[in-house]
Amino acid sequence: MSERLDRIVDEARDHLRPDGRGDGDDWSRVDQRVFERISRDVVVAKEDRFRVARMNYRGSPRLWGGLAAVAAAAALAFVVHGPRSSSVAGVAGVNDAPRGDSTSVASVAPIMPIMPGAAGSPAPASNGLAQGSTLSGHEGDGEVRIAGAPVEPGRGIAVGDRVETTSAHAFFQTPRAGGPGSVSWSLEEQTKIDVRRTEGALVLALAVGAVEAQVTPVPNGEAFALDVGPTRVAVHGTHLRVARAGEHVTVDLSEGVVSIGAPPRVGSTYGTLVSAPAHIEFDASSVEQTLRVVRDAAAVRPPISLTPASAALASQGATPPADHASLAPHHSAPPPSHAAEPAPHPAPAVADDPASTVTAAVRACAGKHVNPADVRVTVSSKLSMQVGDDGYVHAARFDPPLAPAAQDCAARVIYKTRFPQAGPVEIPIEIAP
Amino acid sequence: MVAAAVLSPAFRDAFAGAPVAPRVVPLRAMSDDDQLLSRAVAGDTEAFRLVYERHRVDVARLVYRMLGAKSDLDDVVQEVFVQVYRSLKDFRGQSKFSTWLHRVTVNVVLMHRRAARSRPAYAEEAPSDVSGDEDAPLPDEEADRRERMRAFARLLERLPEKKRVVFILHELEGIAPVEIAKIVGAPVLTVRTRLFYARREIEAMLDDEPALAALKPMWKGDGP
Numbered sequence: 001m002s003e004r005l006d007r008i009v010d011e012a013r014d015h016l017r018p019d020g021r022g023d024g025d026d027w028s029r030v031d032q033r034v035f036e037r038i039s040r041d042v043v044v045a046k047e048d049r050f051r052v053a054r055m056n057y058r059g060s061p062r063l064w065g066g067l068a069a070v071a072a073a074a075a076l077a078f079v080v081h082g083p084r085s086s087s088v089a090g091v092a093g094v095n096d097a098p099r100g101d102s103t104s105v106a107s108v109a110p111i112m113p114i115m116p117g118a119a120g121s122p123a124p125a126s127n128g129l130a131q132g133s134t135l136s137g138h139e140g141d142g143e144v145r146i147a148g149a150p151v152e153p154g155r156g157i158a159v160g161d162r163v164e165t166t167s168a169h170a171f172f173q174t175p176r177a178g179g180p181g182s183v184s185w186s187l188e189e190q191t192k193i194d195v196r197r198t199e200g201a202l203v204l205a206l207a208v209g210a211v212e213a214q215v216t217p218v219p220n221g222e223a224f225a226l227d228v229g230p231t232r233v234a235v236h237g238t239h240l241r242v243a244r245a246g247e248h249v250t251v252d253l254s255e256g257v258v259s260i261g262a263p264p265r266v267g268s269t270y271g272t273l274v275s276a277p278a279h280i281e282f283d284a285s286s287v288e289q290t291l292r293v294v295r296d297a298a299a300v301r302p303p304i305s306l307t308p309a310s311a312a313l314a315s316q317g318a319t320p321p322a323d324h325a326s327l328a329p330h331h332s333a334p335p336p337s338h339a340a341e342p343a344p345h346p347a348p349a350v351a352d353d354p355a356s357t358v359t360a361a362v363r364a365c366a367g368k369h370v371n372p373a374d375v376r377v378t379v380s381s382k383l384s385m386q387v388g389d390d391g392y393v394h395a396a397r398f399d400p401p402l403a404p405a406a407q408d409c410a411a412r413v414i415y416k417t418r419f420p421q422a423g424p425v426e427i428p429i430e431i432a433p
Numbered sequence: 434m435v436a437a438a439v440l441s442p443a444f445r446d447a448f449a450g451a452p453v454a455p456r457v458v459p460l461r462a463m464s465d466d467d468q469l470l471s472r473a474v475a476g477d478t479e480a481f482r483l484v485y486e487r488h489r490v491d492v493a494r495l496v497y498r499m500l501g502a503k504s505d506l507d508d509v510v511q512e513v514f515v516q517v518y519r520s521l522k523d524f525r526g527q528s529k530f531s532t533w534l535h536r537v538t539v540n541v542v543l544m545h546r547r548a549a550r551s552r553p554a555y556a557e558e559a560p561s562d563v564s565g566d567e568d569a570p571l572p573d574e575e576a577d578r579r580e581r582m583r584a585f586a587r588l589l590e591r592l593p594e595k596k597r598v599v600f601i602l603h604e605l606e607g608i609a610p611v612e613i614a615k616i617v618g619a620p621v622l623t624v625r626t627r628l629f630y631a632r633r634e635i636e637a638m639l640d641d642e643p644a645l646a647a648l649k650p651m652w653k654g655d656g657p
Contacts, residue, residue: 002636008585008645009604014583016605018506021493030507033486037515038478 021253037298097137132198133157133172133183138188157195162193165209177304181223181306184306189389201225204246210394214306217256225263229284232263238276243394244284245386250395251280252301260287276300279411281395292397293313297410301392327370354419357426358383360408365409366402366431383414385425391418393425402431466530474521481521485514492538496603499542501590505549513541528615535608536616539598546594577644584642588635596631599624604632 020026135144135155143150145164146157157163157172170187183202187193193208204211207260215224217237224235228249231243238256242249251258253276260272261278272287274280277297283290309362361385380401386395396414398407419425468489472480489510496509510618524533589597598617602608603624610628614621640646 002639004639004645005632008581008639010580012582012585013605015578016498017494017584018497021490021506021510023490023498030511031485033507033511034514035478035482035647037511038481068624129632261535339636 017166031036032275033102040273059427067091068316102427119306133174133185133202136171136173138165138170140165140168142189143172144168144187157198159195159198161195162192163187163195164191174299181218182214182216183224185224186304186306189293196227203227206242206244208240208244210388212239212241212304212306214239214303216285217258222259227263230262231282231284231287232259232261234259234261241303243388245388245394247283247285249282249284250388251278252303253278253280254300254303262287277303279415281397294408294411296408296412299415301415354417355425358385358414358415359427359429361413362402362406362410362429363431366406368406368409381429383429385414385419385427387419387422387425389422391420391422393417393419448618455598467526470521470524470526470530474524481518485517488534488568489514492534494603495535495538495606496542497604499539499598500546500590501586505545509542509545513538513543516541532612532615535602535606535612536618539602543594545599571578580644584644588638588642588645591638592634595619596627596634599627600631600635603628 006111009230027106028059064339084220116345133144133156133382134158135153137153143166145166148162153433163170165187167189169189170181170191174181174183181201185202185204188210191211192207193209193211194205194207195203196205201222201224204226211226213224213226215235217223222234223237226233226235228242228244229247231249232239233249233251233257237252238258240256240258241252241254243251251260251274253274255276257273257275258280260274261284267284272291274293277295277300279299279301280295281290281292339396347425361364362381366379379402381398381400384399385393389392394409394416401407402410466484469480469484469487473484492513493510494505496513497506498508500509517534520537524530589601592600595617599610599613602613602616603610608616610621610624614624618623619627
């Protein structure tokens with residue numbers, strides 16, 4: 001080997017190493033993800049064994065019940081100890097699909113094939129909860145309808161109900177508010193959902209609009225799941241908002257962990273685990289190919305209070321607290337119709353020229369994240385955005401994609417820019433060196 | 434001051450057929466690995482954690498060198514250890530654990546690269562970070578070194594896949610061709626041939642990278 005190559009190789013041996021991935025560096029994020037996935041494997045293996053057992057003892061439901069109890073106990077008992085890793089109990093994935101092999105793409109756990117017929121009402125991992133919800137209040141001029149009829153607070157929901165809002169923001173609460181597995185959830189304006197399951201876990205199917213939910217963590221299984229087309233967003237304990245516009249889905253995860261994948265025939269959703277904070281986008285019909293996660297708190301829509309302002313006021317007496325504005329949604333809710341209610345959170349003004357603002361931000365981010373040693377070429381990309389009724393961007397996509405770091409950087413501006421009109425917006429952007 | 438130029442006899446020997454002693458111990462000595470592995474195979478996740486903590490730095494370094502970018506590093510390292518966990522029961526101890534671990538790592542990285550090739554990208558991210566020195570070089574020296582490493586990574590990226598793998602495993606990781614043959618599943622002679630041609634191709638490409646070509650006069654002139 002030439003002297004020059006020898007020297008370069010010697011230098012590379014010592015210095016071609018990743019920063020932050022040596023001894024003494026913080027590995028906690030990798031540790032957590034590795035052992036979350038491994039714990040899921042352990043539970044899958046146990047479920048497989050129990051499935052075999054069930055086949056062998058199909059005529060003995062009592063025995064099967066006992067085995068299931070042992071499985072649950074085993075899942076709970078699987079706790080990985082370590083100085084920088086958290087417990088992974090309860091983040092269980094169960095899937096009948098083949099387990100991932102060496103060909104699976106990193107960071108994306110195997111996702112079951114989409115089975116439209118199976119997506120009707122698959123049972124999430126049972127946690128013994130009864131999750132029938134009650135309408136606790138609504139805000140806005142419009143109506144909340146269940147099965148086509150306007151309803152008032154106190155009305156419960158049942159499996160098969162279609163719940164829809166017009167120009168109103170509806171708030172629901174499952175029993176045992178604040179207890180493990182309790183769910184506070186809300187429907188934004190112009191939202192339609194179908195109630196698919198209320199026993200074991202609350203499962204809703206989002207047809208259009210947006211659902212925001214806060215779920216008190218359960219020790220095992222899933223307390224809440226939202227089906228969006230053939231894809232399920234399953235929740236162990238979290239605060240999240242899921243919005244659907246056609247097939248495009250955005251999830252803003254401000255707390256906890258969700259699993260995104262196809263609904264399982266039984267057990268927990270075996271999909272991609274995403275932890276907060278994260279802004280997630282995907283197409284419901286092809287989540288595996290389109291899933292994009294922005295792990296940046298700045299890109300996540302701020303969570304709203306899931307207590308209706310009127311209910312909060314009633315519980316606190318007639319005089320609203322000084323900081324009552326925090327009870328109002330930060331975005332999307334229209335001004336309350338009566339004077340006693342708090343003023344809505346002041347929304348940022350519509351940008352003078354939002355398209356230019358976004359374009360400039362994208363160019364700045366692309367310029368900042370390009371390697372100076374790269375060959376300079378002019379790149380054209382089309383930024384397609386879906387602007388919601390509140391003027392905020394609900395979904396954004398670059399075609400072709402930019403470098404991940406540049407996209408993440410641009411997302412911080414895109415999701416904070418307010419547009420004057422709702423609907424799709426497309427901005428062709430040319431990025432020159 | 435430029436340090437003395439060091440020839441690489443091991444590299445020449447690699448093709449000449451002489452036995453090559455690894456200059457770098459790629460994975461740490463594993464005196465009690467067997468015991469830990471036995472416990473891990475039996476389902477002891479704490480034992481697997483110890484195995485993981487023992488080898489994660491080495492795996493991350495190899496993944497980084499093979500990926501040519503850091504953006505997916507953590508994801509791929511994660512995938513490697515998940516695959517290791519899933520496949521532990523198939524590890525019979527017929528080869529060294531380090532060899533087996535390298536094989537899993539190489540396979541996961543190659544699969545990841547193939548999957549990534551189908552995704553369009555604005556710009557291929559070259560390694561933008563290299564480890565620091567305890568000697569804390571001057572900023573200019575540090576900047577030059579980083580640029581050399583980026584340039585070298587680009588050269589590696591241009592090598593055909595099979596040659597790149599054996600070059601990295603041998604030249605950077607210090608693994609003997611006999612072990613590399615087990616890792617990549619090819620005869621030892623094939624490994625040596627790939628090493629020879631990899632080296633020749635990289636040498637031919639050196640002048641394409643200004644950061645490396647610019648060093649030529651200095652290195653030629655500044656002997657020890």
